[in-house]
Amino acid sequence: MDLRNAVIAEARTWCGTRFSMNVDLKGVGTDCGRFPRSVYSACGFDMIELPAHWPRDFMCHAMADSEPYLALIQQKLIEVAEPLPGDLAVFKPLRSRCYSHAAIVVDWPNIIHARGVGCNPQVEVGIAGQWPLEQCPVKFFSPQCWHINDPQKQQFIGQ
Numbered sequence: 001m002d003l004r005n006a007v008i009a010e011a012r013t014w015c016g017t018r019f020s021m022n023v024d025l026k027g028v029g030t031d032c033g034r035f036p037r038s039v040y041s042a043c044g045f046d047m048i049e050l051p052a053h054w055p056r057d058f059m060c061h062a063m064a065d066s067e068p069y070l071a072l073i074q075q076k077l078i079e080v081a082e083p084l085p086g087d088l089a090v091f092k093p094l095r096s097r098c099y100s101h102a103a104i105v106v107d108w109p110n111i112i113h114a115r116g117v118g119c120n121p122q123v124e125v126g127i128a129g130q131w132p133l134e135q136c137p138v139k140f141f142s143p144q145c146w147h148i149n150d151p152q153k154q155q156f157i158g159q
Contacts, residue, residue, distance in 0.1 A: 003043060003086065003143075003145075003146070004084065004085045004086035004146070005085070005086070006043045006086075007039060007040065007043050007085075007086035007104060008085055008086055008104065008106055008112070010039045010042050010043055011035075011036075011039045011104040011106075011112040011123075012112065012125075013026065014026050014030065014035060014038075014039065014112070014114075014123040015112065015122075015123050015124055015125065016122055016123065016124075017029060017030050017035075017114070017122060017123045018030075018121065018122050019031060019032075019114050019115060019116040019121035019122055019123075021054070021116070022034070022052070022053050022054060024037070024038045026038070030114050030123060031054075031114055031116065032100075032101050032102050032103070032113055032114040032115075032116060033050055033054065033069060033100075033102055034050060034114075035102070035104075035113070035114040035123055036088055036102045036103070036104050037050060039104060040143065045076075045143050045145075046076065047076055048072045048073065048075050048076050050072065064096070064097035064098035064100075065097065065098070066098075067098045067099060068098070069090070069098065069099060069100050069102075070090065070098070070099050070139070073088065073090060073102075073141055074141075076143070076144070077141035077142060077143055077144065078141060078142055078144050079139060079140065079141055080140050080141065080142050081140070082108075082140070083105040083108045083140040083142075084105070084142070084146075085105060085106060085107055086104065086105065086142075086146075087104075087105045087140050087141060087142045088102055088103070088104065088105070088140065088141040088142070089102065089103045089104075089105050089108075089111055089128065089138050089139075089140055090102050090103075090138065090139050090140075090141065091103070091128075091133055091136040091137070091138050092136055092137040092138075093132070093133070093136055094135065094136060099137075099139060101113070101133070101136075103126070103128070105140070106125065108128070109127050109128040109129050110125065110126075110127055110128075111125070111126050111127070111128055112124070112125050112126070113126055115132065117132050118131075118132065
């Protein structure tokens with residue numbers, strides 16, 4: 001199985017995990033930032049460490065002006081114009097001052113994300129452009145090793 005399909009397969013195993021801020025335990029609880037980090041890590045990628053505690057409303061306060069989540073993502077992932085399966089989509093939700101919601105791209109606009117609003121918040125398959133992500137700006141990121149031309153190096157750089 002190639003790395004992109006492995007990421008999507010791993011993300012699907014998280015479906016049904018309850019949304020819980022600052023947690024990353026499959027089947028128990030996770031948030032929208034820890035979910036993709038855990039998925040990529042399980043697939044062998046060297047991923048960023050997230051702070052032990054993010055305030056649930058960090059995207060509404062002064063710290064949002066510095067785009068803290070994007071700054072962390074850009075340490076290990078590169079921004080791309082068009083997403084491919086397994087890439088990361090990062091949304092700027094309505095009423096948010098920064099990009100603060102992440103999802104794994106299945107086949108754009110189909111995503112898997114940890115939805116933290118509405119009834120039964122959980123990791124689920126969703127469609128970008130539908131509630132709660134309608135009209136939200138989005139940026140796309142890929143692990144750097146996917147952009148190396150040598151397939152042998154692609155196998156090991158993310159590990």
